[in-house]
Amino acid sequence: MAKGTEIDEGAVYELQTSFRGELVRPEDVGYDKHRKVWNGSIDRHPALIARCTGAADVRAALRLARSQDLLVTVRGGGHSFPGLSVCDDGMLIDLGLMKGIRVDPEARTARVQAGVLLGELDRETQEFGLAVPSGIVTHTGVAGLTLGGGLGWVMRKYGLTIDQLLSVDVITAEGELVRASEDRNADPFWGVRGGGGNFGIVTEFEFRLNPVGPYVMAGPVFWPMEDAPEVLGFYRGWIADCPDELMTIAVLRRAPALPIVPPDLVGKHVVAIAACYAGPVEEGERALRPLKEFGSPVLDLCRPKPFVEHQKMFDPSFPNGWSYYVRSCDVAALNDDVIDITVEHGRRITSPITSIGLWQMGGAVERIDNRATAFNGRQAGFTFNINGNSKTAEGFDGEREWARNYWSALAPHHTSVYVNFLMEEGEDRVRQAYGAAKYDRLKALKRKYDPTNFFTLNQNIKPD
Incomplete structure (x- = not known):
């Protein structure tokens, strides 16, 4: 059971009236199933799990979290080694129900929602002999893999997963839905290509596809x-x-x-x-x-x-x-x-x-x-x-x-x-991952888009 966090029942009820997904609390059937992540050594108990079906659910869940001053964590595939996609006491925003994939074989692009797993994406793109460079375990989430860079089997031919990323839809800490690409909101687009979940919740990715296989x-x-x-x-x-x-x-x-x-x-x-x-x-x-x-x-x-x-x-x-x-x-x-x-x-x-x-x-x-x-x-x-x-x-x-x-x-x-x-290894190791110059640029972006460090359960880039 989650301990130490009391959420106003009226606020939860108000959210439930417009929420298309599922709200799961410690006393509900399925709570243990939905709180677990891939790494079995992680055993955490959020006070509320918001299983979102789209951007509107994500924004609504964020509003509740902010009004109740809740610690927030975000889960795509839940495949991170340190288990940062689940927390004790706070709110888990679960994107796992967001499974939309739209492949355009002529334009060689795919729009992919944040709950999609690598194997699910491969199944759709390989129908046309195409692929996004991605990881090596099919139950890895597209979102977490992409936001960190994306190593995989075809990266030496086509680059990292982020190198085929054309745009993202991201919800900021203030609940604003932003489309980011090379020519629109270019600064956060630079940041999400390797900077993880520090700047918001990416709800949809647009990728360039490449010929691979079948x-x-x-x-x-x-x-x-x-x-x-x-x-x-x-x-x-x-x-x-x-x-x-x-x-x-x-x-x-x-x-x-x-x-x-x-x-x-x-x-x-x-x-x-x-x-x-x-x-x-x-x-x-x-x-x-x-x-x-x-x-x-x-x-x-x-x-x-x-x-x-x-x-x-x-x-x-x-x-x-x-x-x-x-x-x-x-x-x-x-x-x-x-x-x-x-x-x-x-x-x-x-x-x-x-x-x-x-x-x-x-x-x-x-x-x-x-x-x-x-x-x-x-x-x-x-x-x-x-x-x-x-x-x-x-x-x-x-x-x-x-x-x-x-x-x-x-x-x-x-x-x-x-x-x-990385596991949870501290700020110096996060800085090492980016190098001094990029780390400073990422900190500046964090100050602009998440100055209170609302999104803190990640390989965190502190705004201060």
């Missing part, structure tokens, strides 16, 4: 962990001059217990290179042949497949309800020291669901002017996602300690950090 050459190739130094050394050289169409993620973990994994491999420490070629399948087959032929792989799942199938590849490794903890950093290069540290900590993995992911950057991401958006990691060589995970609370402390130790060992090589891979 079939791609994609999937992981696995080697035993004892081969990791040689595999990562080969990998470094192989991708040094690879085409933009090729995107890879190097993964170290214990082989997962999935039907596609041979039983005698399950639980063994492995290194994998997962790849996706965003171009013709036959070109992808040629480009990926050196990877598939290197050394002695113990499992090769890299093959032609529907893009929507490849997008689901990591879903079984990150289901709802497990306990997740992440530490992250960007590094300039995969040098010998970084490889040695990575292999050393990969061998120490104990949880069957803990993993290390090294995201290859570069390509179109790097070539876009770094000043164009608030996102600040365009010059990174690799983005590290160090996941210390457990299926329940048991053993979770140990996994978090492993992740922290690995991240600390990489400290001499840290450059920046991807804001969507």
Whole structure:
């Protein structure tokens, strides 16, 4: 039960009379279901959940929150690592019912409401052989992913998710509905492309679509962990001059217990290179042949497949309800020291669901002017996602300690950090995510559009 917050019943009743969605309180059936988020280690109890169906509901919920001086948090897909999309005592504005998607295949654009998940968007756009560059787990929310930047399988070909963003509809802290684009309200449009939910609630996104699939050459190739130094050394050289169409993620973990994994491999420490070629399948087959032929792989799942199938590849490794903890950093290069540290900590993995992911950057991401958006990691060589995970609370402390130790060992090589891979780590880390100049510009925007820091439950940029 939520404690410590009393909301005027008359105000709630007045809201209910015009609210098209659903208002859920702690005593209501379904409260526990609706308060939960993807990360099972997060256990918070809002005083009121406003499940909105559109911009009018969002504005009405904001008016109630302001009149009652409530702490407000906003949930799109609820997929953030630190669980900032739910709070204790205050109001949760849930956008999950806002599922509208309108694809224009001739103009190659899509209008997408803030409750849409990546898999839902892919389903609509792939019908026409088109896609928005997006993430790698299909039950991630489009909204949170986009507002932080948006890393994914086709970013080296087409850029980040924000690089295909044409406009947004955003509701400010004062309840004003604003359309923002390059030529209209350009300052907040710059800010929402990487600056998260600091400036308002985005209720709708307009994206440019790009040709992808419907079939791609994609999937992981696995080697035993004892081969990791040689595999990562080969990998470094192989991708040094690879085409933009090729995107890879190097993964170290214990082989997962999935039907596609041979039983005698399950639980063994492995290194994998997962790849996706965003171009013709036959070109992808040629480009990926050196990877598939290197050394002695113990499992090769890299093959032609529907893009929507490849997008689901990591879903079984990150289901709802497990306990997740992440530490992250960007590094300039995969040098010998970084490889040695990575292999050393990969061998120490104990949880069957803990993993290390090294995201290859570069390509179109790097070539876009770094000043164009608030996102600040365009010059990174690799983005590290160090996941210390457990299926329940048991053993979770140990996994978090492993992740922290690995991240600390990489400290001499840290450059920046991807804001969507932050936990609640404090203002200095948020500043590091944007760099000093962009952080100052974001603070100025915050002072203009949210001077009281009404939207505070995020990777917060304080206005003062």
